[in-house]
Amino acid sequence: MKKNVLIVGAGGVAQVVAHKCAQHNDVLCDIHIASRTVSKCEKIIASVHEKKAMKVEGKLKAHALDAMDVAATRALIEKTGSQIVINVGSAFVNMSVLSACIETGAAYIDTAIHEDPLKICETPPWYANYEWKRREECEKAGVTAVLGAGFDPGVVNAYAALAADEYFDEITDIDIIDVNAGSHGRWFSTNFDPEINFREFTGQVYSWQDNEWKSNQMFEIRKEWDLPTVGTQTTYMTGHDEVHSISQNMGIPNVRFWMGFGDRYVQVFTVLKNLGLLSEQPVTTAEGLEVVPLKVVKAVLPDPSSLAPDYTGKTCIGDLVKGKKDGKDREVFIYNVADHEEAYAEVGSQGISYTAGVPPVAAALLIAKGDWDVKKMVNVEQLPPQPFLGLLNEMGLPTRLREDEEDRALKF
Structure with missing residues (x-):
C-alpha cells in the first residue's frame, strides 16, 4: 500500500532521507519536508530534482514547521495526509513529534534518542526516561513507532x-x-x-x-x-x-x-x-x-x-x-x-549523513509494505532484521x- 511521508528536519541526514524517499516514491508516494527554515527544505528539494531522484512523477513539497509545537505538527500531518513521519530533526523534538503521530495515527520513525535540552546523560537505560514510558500509549492508539532506525542506533x-x-x-x-x-x-x-x-x-x-x-x-x-x-x-x-x-x-x-x-x-x-x-x-x-x-x-x-x-x-x-x-x-x-x-x-x-539517512527510509518502506507495521513502539532489534538488511543491500548500505x-x- 502506498503511504505519504512527512520528513521532519532539513539537515544533512534529511537530505539523504528525501533523496531515498524520492527514489522509492512508487511506494512512499507524496513526500513532504518540514523545518523551521523552509528555505533549507527548498534547497533539499532542488537537490532531489537536480539528481533526478524521483522514481515516478509525484509530489515533493516544503513546509515551515516548529516541530516542538504538537498542534502545528499534528495539523501538518493531517493537511498533507502523511501516514509515515520520519523524524530526523533535533533530538529535542522527538517527544513532540511522537505526540502528534499518536494523535493522528501516523507511524513514527526516528534515528536518535530523545534529549531534554537542559539535561546531559540521564540515568540508564536512557530509553526508559522518555520513549518507553509511552509504549502503552502507542499500543493503545495502534501506532507503529520504530525507535533509533538510523545506523547506530538502527x-x-x-x-x-x-x-x-x-x-x-x-x-x-x-x-x-x-x-x-x-x-x-x-x-x-x-x-x-x-x-x-x-x-x-x-x-x-x-x-x-x-x-x-x-x-x-x-x-x-x-x-x-x-x-x-x-x-x-x-x-x-x-x-x-x-x-x-x-x-x-x-x-x-x-x-x-x-x-x-x-x-x-x-x-x-x-x-x-x-x-x-x-x-x-x-x-x-x-x-x-x-x-x-x-x-x-x-x-x-x-x-x-x-x-x-x-x-x-x-x-x-x-x-x-x-x-x-x-x-x-x-x-x-x-x-x-x-x-x-x-x-x-x-x-x-557525506557518508555519515548517508549511513544515518538511508536506514529510516528502509524502515518506512517496510512499514508501508506491512512487514514492520507492528502497531506498537519497538526498537530495531525487536523487529525481523532480514527484510531490513536485505533492503539496505539494495539501497546502498x-x-x-x-x-x-x-x-x-x-x-x-
Whole structure:
C-alpha cells in the first residue's frame, strides 16, 4: 500500500532521507519536508530534482514547521495526509513529534534518542526516561513507532538481532564499533550537529558489563581494532543509544560502544570542556546577554552539511559479536563500509549523513509494505532484521561478515 511521508528536519541526514524517499516514491508516494527554515527544505528539494531522484512523477513539497509545537505538527500531518513521519530533526523534538503521530495515527520513525535540552546523560537505560514510558500509549492508539532506525542506533541493532537469529545459540558480548576514516579537509568540525555531537560525550560513559551498568569518563578507556578496509583504528569506549536498548531487550551480559576519534578531536574537546564551553546551562555575559556556551560553539563551527563536497575516505561500522554456537566459541564481525565520495555523488551528502539517512527510509518502506507495521513502539532489534538488511543491500548500505580469515557479503 502506498503511504505519504512527512520528513521532519532539513539537515544533512534529511537530505539523504528525501533523496531515498524520492527514489522509492512508487511506494512512499507524496513526500513532504518540514523545518523551521523552509528555505533549507527548498534547497533539499532542488537537490532531489537536480539528481533526478524521483522514481515516478509525484509530489515533493516544503513546509515551515516548529516541530516542538504538537498542534502545528499534528495539523501538518493531517493537511498533507502523511501516514509515515520520519523524524530526523533535533533530538529535542522527538517527544513532540511522537505526540502528534499518536494523535493522528501516523507511524513514527526516528534515528536518535530523545534529549531534554537542559539535561546531559540521564540515568540508564536512557530509553526508559522518555520513549518507553509511552509504549502503552502507542499500543493503545495502534501506532507503529520504530525507535533509533538510523545506523547506530538502527542497523547495528539489526546486526545484533541477526547474530542472535542465525549465528549464535548464546551471545555473551557485543562490541559496537564506529570508525570514520574519512577526511573533510577542515581544521576542526563535527560530522553532525555539533550540539548533539558534544552532548553525547560530556557526561558519564555508560556501558553494560556483567549484566549491570558501569560508568567511566570520556576518553578514559581506549582500544585499537583491526577493521576491514580502514585498517587499524583507535577508538574510545563511549556512551550511546543502542547500548541502552540492546542490553535490556536482548538479555546480553556485555554491550559496549566504541567510537573512533583522532587526536585533534580529543584535544579540542578537552579544551572546550575544561573551559566550560560545552555546558548546556545558560550563562550571562558582562553585557547582560544570556547565552548557552554549547550553542555558541555550535554557531562558530562549520555546518556539517557543508563538509560533503570535500569529504574523502570511508566509514566502517559494525558489531563484533562473541558467544557460542553448537557448544563452540564463536566470534563474528557484521559490518558495513560506506564511501564519502560515493554518497556525495548520489545524494549530495557525506557518508555519515548517508549511513544515518538511508536506514529510516528502509524502515518506512517496510512499514508501508506491512512487514514492520507492528502497531506498537519497538526498537530495531525487536523487529525481523532480514527484510531490513536485505533492503539496505539494495539501497546502498550492504552488509558483510568477517569470521576468522573469511570475509563475505551477506544475502537476505
